[in-house]
Amino acid sequence: MTSPERLLESFGVPRPPDSLRARSLAAAAATMAGSASRPGLWVRMWQTRAARLAWAAAVAGLVLAHVVLSVPARSTTAHGGSALLLAGAGPDPELAATVTLPRLRSNRLPQLDVSLKTVSAAPAGGITPRSDDHDA
């Protein structure tokens, strides 16, 4: 029995139609010519003065916006308060107490240190009041 492999080896594959050569080459050459005459985006941007100006203006705008927006943020950090307070009409004590976290207060003692001191000073089996309770 002849194997299918030997059988396949005895045949060839069809040739493309003769007209296909000119058609394919014309289409490919046109595409190649089009892509050659049209430079890339960055090249076009670099070669066009208006595009260069627009690019420079966009970069300058971004830098300016970054500087303007970062100045209030820095002053807020230095003040130690919340940006919400700065944005509001005036300093409301109740709002300030709400939005300012206790751990961020400058006079706040570390919680771990206080607890250790309290535990070492407390009598055995007794309930040690937390420092927050004293504050309240």
Added chain:
Amino acid sequence: MGAMPILRELPSADAAAPSFDMPRAGWLELFATLADGDSAALEKLYDAAAQRLYALALWLTGSPEDAADVVAETMVRVAQQRSQLRGVRDPRAWLLTVSRRLSLDVVRRRSRRPSEPLEAAEFVTAPHHDADRALDAQRVSTLLAALPVHHREVVFLHHFADCSFAEIGQVVGVPTFTAASRYRLAIRRLRRLLESPS
């Protein structure tokens, strides 16, 4: 079980076009020339690859018109992506992959509209205009049409594009083992079809 006439011993003929089988260095050089924008290299590329690309597209689509469109579109893709051609490590596999994807796109689009029967496609041809061999080629084409497309493509790539199973896996997008397994199943199925009396 009587053997069909096509099972008789046949002389080997119609060797693969040497240009498609040129070494990888030749392909890389051709792609480098194309990347430089040399439109004359397009002709060399067409002469080297068009027949195999056309045949692959024909084996996948079953339509000579669609296969011709696939070859033309493959050439256009080469021209479009010429700036990236220098980075192609295996140009032959790259061309086969592009042609295969375009062919499968055609098949997918055509599945939504009626098409001509696949049995009418001429997948293989007899050399030297031999009438008996032409009849055999027609019968083999009919049997090949009965194979699933993922079996038919590995048979083509192995026999008519001279691809190793690793290269077939690269073109088809499957592991080497899967490519070899598909080929084995396809040949077994083809043998069963050849031995069947009908």
